[in-house]
Amino acid sequence: MTIINSLSNDDHLHEECGIYGIFGTSDAAAHTALGLHALQHRGQEAAGIVATDGQYFNIHRGIGHVGENFGEKNQAVLAQLVGHSAIGHTRYSTTGETAVHNVQPLFADLEFGGFALCHNGNLTNALQMRENLVRHGSIFHSTMDTEVIIHLIARSRNTSVIDRLIDAMRQIDGGYSLICMSKDLLVGMRDPFGVRPLVLGNADGAYILCSETCGLDIIGADFVRDIHRGELVIIDSKGIQSFFPFPPRPSRFCVFEYIYFARPDSFVEGNSVYAARKNIGKYLAYESGVDADVVVPVPDSGVPAAIGYSEASNLPFDLGIIRNHYVGRTFIQPNDKVRHLGVKLKHNANRKQLEGKRVILVDDSIVRGTTSSKIVEMVRRAGATELHLRIASPPTTHSCFYGINTPQREELLAAQFDIQDMANKIGVDSLAFISIDGLYSAMGKTSRKNDNPQFCDACFTGEYPISRVDYDSGRIIHKS
Amino acid sequence: MTIINSLSNDDHLHEECGIYGIFGTSDAAAHTALGLHALQHRGQEAAGIVATDGQYFNIHRGIGHVGENFGEKNQAVLAQLVGHSAIGHTRYSTTGETAVHNVQPLFADLEFGGFALCHNGNLTNALQMRENLVRHGSIFHSTMDTEVIIHLIARSRNTSVIDRLIDAMRQIDGGYSLICMSKDLLVGMRDPFGVRPLVLGNADGAYILCSETCGLDIIGADFVRDIHRGELVIIDSKGIQSFFPFPPRPSRFCVFEYIYFARPDSFVEGNSVYAARKNIGKYLAYESGVDADVVVPVPDSGVPAAIGYSEASNLPFDLGIIRNHYVGRTFIQPNDKVRHLGVKLKHNANRKQLEGKRVILVDDSIVRGTTSSKIVEMVRRAGATELHLRIASPPTTHSCFYGINTPQREELLAAQFDIQDMANKIGVDSLAFISIDGLYSAMGKTSRKNDNPQFCDACFTGEYPISRVDYDSGRIIHKS
Amino acid sequence: MTIINSLSNDDHLHEECGIYGIFGTSDAAAHTALGLHALQHRGQEAAGIVATDGQYFNIHRGIGHVGENFGEKNQAVLAQLVGHSAIGHTRYSTTGETAVHNVQPLFADLEFGGFALCHNGNLTNALQMRENLVRHGSIFHSTMDTEVIIHLIARSRNTSVIDRLIDAMRQIDGGYSLICMSKDLLVGMRDPFGVRPLVLGNADGAYILCSETCGLDIIGADFVRDIHRGELVIIDSKGIQSFFPFPPRPSRFCVFEYIYFARPDSFVEGNSVYAARKNIGKYLAYESGVDADVVVPVPDSGVPAAIGYSEASNLPFDLGIIRNHYVGRTFIQPNDKVRHLGVKLKHNANRKQLEGKRVILVDDSIVRGTTSSKIVEMVRRAGATELHLRIASPPTTHSCFYGINTPQREELLAAQFDIQDMANKIGVDSLAFISIDGLYSAMGKTSRKNDNPQFCDACFTGEYPISRVDYDSGRIIHKS
């Protein structure tokens, strides 16, 4: 028997984590649970919360969705997570025996007291640091890069929590956002280039740090501002303080957050994600318009760009593919041949809107191309007469080292083939990607500054802004 | 603490069951599991499958989604469900202690051998029949109306399975579709008025019976035809036979299947559900157009009608509300006031597309009106300057007795208030429903034949085509 | 890998059920849970309780020990079992898919109201009755003989619960004790020959019915009397009434209850079980004394007889075999040969007390002889120089049909071999069983009345007092 997973057909890059922290409210853990639910799209495989009442720390981490760990059926769990301050984490994937040990937030009882930490992103010299620490007698309990930070803090010669944390982070390279908590402080931090997002909110006097603004909306909190690149904010009972412990670096916010990772109702770096996607769809229509009867998105991620494409091209928008939202189910394939079962667990053709039509299919990106082929065949079998695939991002040719789960370069379709060959393999009449300059235009820039690009676009260009020590030295990389 | 359920805010009528049967393939149970997954929208709370290899019957029923009961993690379960023939069921809700006993399919080891049965719909004289049977010594093990059928079959004086089944069904009133199975037969049946849907498909020689065509698509089966009202089909190793054991009655297919229950990619009675919904949206725009800047659906059910409305009105369509698809999560409300948390677990305003705009909000129906009020407030707080609510069905004023979970009449908003009062309660600048005649026009009828309507529209008109014996005699009704 | 079960090496006949009922106290279910714990030796695989408050019936049945189903971790379960009256059951073994359906007490909602029933013993014409009932349309939900009684009650033409019950039981043959409960009655009943035990107790005005007096002791209840053979007692709020609905029959109490089944601290038929066992040990020493250094019991069941043997023979008693009381554990046999692992999971030789000694080993019975051989080898390897096995029952040569789980006759060692051959197979220097007359003498009878024996001793003599309809007609027997 073959096992068929509706997720395994999800041929996307994946954000690896969502993070959340709140200070200054009763029920801090319940707020955090709700915030993590809003960030669920950033990681579906595990979730954890640590709360403190200023004296004790309580922790729960588990495999599964936020609601499976902190929902109504887990009232007893939430009741134990007493405190005015809490931080939480949701992660993309964990595998193997040490799965639970690899769930964040991490917690340690250090010399100065309890300390909890979670992060979104990736530390590019963590393995090198880890080897060093083990050589000097540190004992690691997980395979996560995050644990390096805890040990560097434990071994720091500095006295205060903040000085120890700065001491630790100055030894570390990478693209990350970080939330940590001691018994009386909540701390947020972004790497010097600001690769991953982190926003600040406020709800009736309680401060919130979280990956995206949708985490503020769900609890009715107001958006205050983005945390700046290289900034460290300290929140305590007296209020909020800001520090910049690193030398200044240029901004390199991840452009893929706009393309796919962030939720469309979020604002990142002050911009509406939905509006950015629609705009990319419009520029895509300008660059590679084609005569057709209908614009059809690959749901759900292709919808905003398809609406933008439809508006710019004046062609009708229709849901030619229907998505089954009972997500994440894995089934057993019957022995009889069931064609493209995986893709059908999640998508079905809406035959009436496709039959006899010239179709423009809009998707956000192509990674391995496996799902695209299956969807294209499904649409053709439903009777489409022409099929033009339009992609709302440039060709994905390089792996990410800053917190996004990407296949090895060899598996990326665009790293192996030119566009015409890709079109042939996928089976479409035409294929077009938005150009790199078109993308920057859609994002409101005049053009890409090639000597100092406004975003991190390494997955499209191979220009990595942050050093990759572990990769360059041939170390095997465990991602958090 | 208050418990907040993202489902409890789902102010919709609900289909109570999806049914599936297949004959003539190895892995019949695995096919059925896939078919039920495609029918998951017809019932999320429990699922069951019975399979037979012509000698033994194996059964598994459980609380939860299809994937939770028959997915990859339950390989051992599926491996036990050996057979060339299987039937399955997914149901909307079960409560209380007897929950598991109330999960279908029912199975009994009768004098002539094993017999399994599941149905979608409601039997309107089941309680009366049940009292009779108990008085003569029958012992019931569930509170489902379905069990009456099993006992009538067990007590029938006829010899063959089919004669016993017909004998049983002739004693029963109601709106239903039925699939049952003995060790060498698969049987499908619709009530004389054809209230609930049932379609026939074929995959490499294996026959399939299921509620909607999306259950055929998922396994790559071909659609053959709808089962007719009052028809009984018998499928065995020799092929398929058709019988009409009831006196002929006029068609009264449930019009709400088009409006909300069926999946948009399904065809029922030969018509595309998606196309019907778009058409209703168009007629809604013709009947109650209003000047505005954007057409926004309440996702997901309002989307096709909103697209139709947008096309007919020439106003732009946009996703002004974003849905969180990590469905069905229930959380604990923090003590701090979190406004309309329930609705926000599932929906969030897409502020950028709403701010400063005159918005036409399109939804499929209003039941109690509770969610509508909350969504309207959320949209207003996001900055909409005008809000016009358009509903793609007539006012829901009456309960359903034929298989749809409806609140008591007193809880139906439209049963209590006129449209202007409803608009005031919900807080919109204008409110309009499609008219009953507009609905029939959108469905391709010239008009409603008032003496013999083309559909069952009792929830809008109170005209019930099938007698309601139990209700009229004051019996408390347990729904299956 | 081989699976090794410490239980599977327990080469004993097994009582199949313990039953309990109480009327007239709050917390009836909690009392019943304690009573069933005291009766745990009569059945370890499943347990169930039904309670009623005079209006509603609540039920819980589950696989496992009483404490696993009704202990402190199941407070919520017990809290639901509200009522002043409850009945409970613990059973020896359940297998297969229908396991949970086969757990007692049975409950049905009959025309006259709720009715719960459990029994200890076996109905010898249940299959014949069942076929009859199915032919007339009754639907069975278990494979237990007990369910026949429920259906006969449901179909009885009589009006009152008691008349219906009597009507049912008059159609049934077998050796059984029965406890049943309607919303205002508790009923106890023994078969006309009184094969299985049932005692009556009282605790502060609440009446108790249970299999053995140890079930009274645990809750501090007073023993009132044994229920008589063929007696039916009805307990309600007015007190207790006694009826004798069957023609009088001679007493045939199961003598094996004295030998092995009952707990040694219980009194059955007015006699101390422990004293009876010691007495059997004494007569065994009189009949088959032998010169030796030490009397060693096979623990725990051989202990009282060994103490009696030691006293009568004036030889020292010592625990030459130690039992590991972490019972019921099943382990995986390592590939390396581990000799007689199964027996060692439960027993180990106490080498110091065996080395260089002539040992008299006392056990209660021999069924298949498999464990005896292994224990004998273990004792020999510990250094015993002579080994004389003495058995505190006559040779077990026939199967039981009245509620005791016995192997097929062909598997009974004593049905195949004479005593010398048995001694050779087991590997002892001498082997002796108590004689059938010795047994009757130990029980205080002058001798066995061969034309009308004072006990049921069919497993030793093959003289079955009660007709075996199903067996004689070749029906396959499901035991309850």
Next chain:
Amino acid sequence: MTIINSLSNDDHLHEECGIYGIFGTSDAAAHTALGLHALQHRGQEAAGIVATDGQYFNIHRGIGHVGENFGEKNQAVLAQLVGHSAIGHTRYSTTGETAVHNVQPLFADLEFGGFALCHNGNLTNALQMRENLVRHGSIFHSTMDTEVIIHLIARSRNTSVIDRLIDAMRQIDGGYSLICMSKDLLVGMRDPFGVRPLVLGNADGAYILCSETCGLDIIGADFVRDIHRGELVIIDSKGIQSFFPFPPRPSRFCVFEYIYFARPDSFVEGNSVYAARKNIGKYLAYESGVDADVVVPVPDSGVPAAIGYSEASNLPFDLGIIRNHYVGRTFIQPNDKVRHLGVKLKHNANRKQLEGKRVILVDDSIVRGTTSSKIVEMVRRAGATELHLRIASPPTTHSCFYGINTPQREELLAAQFDIQDMANKIGVDSLAFISIDGLYSAMGKTSRKNDNPQFCDACFTGEYPISRVDYDSGRIIHKS
């Protein structure tokens, strides 16, 4: 409601751990599971096994009995524990949130590779060491004293595993036996005074280390010898080597292992535990004989001493109290007063053997005295006319710091009252303990050498042979 635990009435001191290790056999983990089952009496609340195949380490630890974690239902677990070498642990009690983290064996991936460790006993300066380590940046993941050893090994400047281990253990005080394992070594070690037991066995060339010889018997292994006090043995593929890394100290084997902790079929320090207990019973009869009708043990632990007492006094031995071996069950007390329910969950009076008799009751020890009082009342209510309690150990007046779970001194009955007051409180006609010299005589010593006692008897005398650094410095002690 009150919760009643049959264990909480077990008024005994408790051994805190059993340990096991095997090297040089396939199925090392399955052997270890069996060995731990034989050591189950040394700890019932949690169990763990680590195995290595020379390259990878696999680990499973869980709450519950050995059979619940490594029995037949956990085949998949055992199948993962591949290797020719394994160590295992069973522990007495774990509480609180960190329960699972506190289950042994501990495992860490150190600079030199994987390292697993488990111990029986207590480290008396662990808290002091821990504070030191934390101050230098070590991060602890449990509250067990054992973890200190791992960190000392990780930080040692030595190169080889053994040198690092010796380096660590030289910094540590306490009474302990230790088993540890690297990828190619199995190591056993006893503290310099030899407080806790550890034996060496051999099965077909595979070496075994375990707490008691009963762990050898279960897998058919031969006993080789006791590990000496202060000895470290290294087992690898070449054989076994012995080292003595500490200065020599006098023997102080725990005398309570003979009295209660060890299994009666085990040999410790070359002596039969059962024979020692019988001998103590004999000396007890010599010292404090009394005229009576019957000698009755409190089962099971009082049985060997009672048999010895019976032999020496020439009074008959009888089981006047019957034990329910369905152990460890916790129930809810009904509201109605059920007298001494807790004790009755485990024990019941065997009335027939007590009524009208003068009874000598023999128990192994008195800790708080709570159970004794209840048993005495139960025996009196069963009709005993006189009751003389004889205890097979001296009065327990002091706490243990070397690995035995003891109450605070204030809770020890003998620390508060003289013998006559104790007799009054417990309600017996006479009470006697064996004298400290009588105990030494029974153990085969001429007398106790008061300046250098042959055993650790601190719980009777308050003379502690090993320094108690943490206790003396007022640190709160977590026991492992």
